[in-house]
Amino acid sequence: MSDLRKHSSALQEKAGISPPEITNVTAINTIKFKRRQQPTSQQLIKDILNGNRTALSRAITLIESTNPDHFEKASEIIQGCLPYSNQSLRIGITGVPGVGKSTFIEAFGKQLTQLKKKVAVLAVDPSSSISHGSILGDKTRMEELVKDENAFIRPSASGETLGGVARKTRETIILCEAAGFDTIIIETVGVGQSETAVHSMVDFFLLLKISGAGDELQGIKRGIMEMADMIVINKADGDNIKKANLAKVEFNRALHLFPPKKSNLQPKVTTCSAITKEGISEIWNTISDYFELTNESGFFQEKRSDQNQFWMMETINEQLKRNFYNQPEIISLLEQNKKAVQNNEISPFAAAQNLLQLYFEKKF
Structure with a gap:
């Protein structure tokens, strides 16, 4: 009778198939090790010049990354590929x-x-x-x-x-x-x-x-x-x-x-x-x-030359912007000024001018 009460519910959990045990631990460790390995910029450049698409994709990911730690490596890759x-x-x-x-x-x-x-x-x-x-x-x-x-x-x-x-x-x-x-x-x-x-x-x-x-x-x-x-x-x-x-x-x-x-x-x-x-x-x-x-x-070469000048100026603008927003002192004051602007304690233009003035005075 006790067994009948125990299984009277329609919602019963049946024993399933247990997952197989992992036997190839070596293979898994090898994969994890390779994932942790990061090729050097010189190795990526060499592989790109040899037409390796995996290296090309990894290099593009580095270039697109917003992580400041990747910037130097990405710059080396671009410089190494530029002559080709x-x-x-x-x-x-x-x-x-x-x-x-x-x-x-x-x-x-x-x-x-x-x-x-x-x-x-x-x-x-x-x-x-x-x-x-x-x-x-x-x-x-x-x-x-x-x-x-x-x-x-x-x-x-x-x-x-x-x-x-x-x-x-x-x-x-x-x-x-x-x-x-x-x-x-x-x-x-x-x-x-x-x-x-x-x-x-x-x-x-x-x-x-x-x-x-x-x-x-x-x-x-x-x-x-x-x-x-x-x-x-x-x-x-x-x-x-x-x-x-x-x-x-x-x-x-x-x-x-x-x-x-x-x-x-x-x-x-x-x-x-x-x-x-x-x-x-x-x-x-x-x-x-x-x-x-x-x-x-x-006209073809003339247009390429004009484009090179344009992208030189764009690169300068981008790096100045990155440098400005990556300064710890600017980051701290930026948050303070955002709150002040939201509370109408200071105008957006005055807040921006204060931050820029600090940036240029410090010459980060």
Whole structure:
């Protein structure tokens, strides 16, 4: 009777299968030991120059890190790879969300690898302003390209960086070039007309558009349209072909309203379908012709030189900012001034001036 009462409940716990005992302790310890090992900057540089993708990924992670302890090592890696960079074609690709950037890049990247090109895709995903997280799902969406031995895909979060790129995209380009990739594709977050940062680090800027979404009217506006070296109307397939051709005509008319570009080359407008691969090869032919013409005119090197000067100034600004916020005395006073500003005890401008004055007087 006592046994019956004991098991009368329908919720009974049954004995399960016990997990097997761990027998290979040596293997586990070996894995833990290797994880603790950190390769030196010289070893990473050597492996990158040999085309080791694991080393390339680890080096990019170091460069993107905000940990002050990683800064010196990252700088050594960049300096070591710099002499072997500058040997690629850099292509920036942007467009509003939903235009099909990832699908297009996969089709375009496969076209290039079939031509024996080595392609690195630096995909930048937007970070949430609330959770600060990012999906980083580009590898999943480019399932064919990610398996290509001549392609390397690196998704990065934009963080707080404006301009459609990640904080360290410029340095990542240098590492990819040193690893032997001759074509660098930068996919921006697609935030509309603020893609200025990516324009300052690429040789060719491609703007993806779709028809039937009111985008034709955007052609008469300045901003990102003036930066584009080529406009591609994507999703030109099925019943959408007629709309795409009409959009092509509208954009062609709009481009004639803009002043001539420094390259003296009129941006071209074309249509394509990333799904059917229609028009993809023609896009690469146009880009190849652009590089050939700008090399002959000297504009290609002139643009690279201007970009180097721009990124020198950006590097100075970034390091000054990092140095300011990493000073213990500034950190302490910054919190005090934040509270004072919140309580309306001091104006934001006066608080900022006090902190900057202290910084410059101390000469940290």
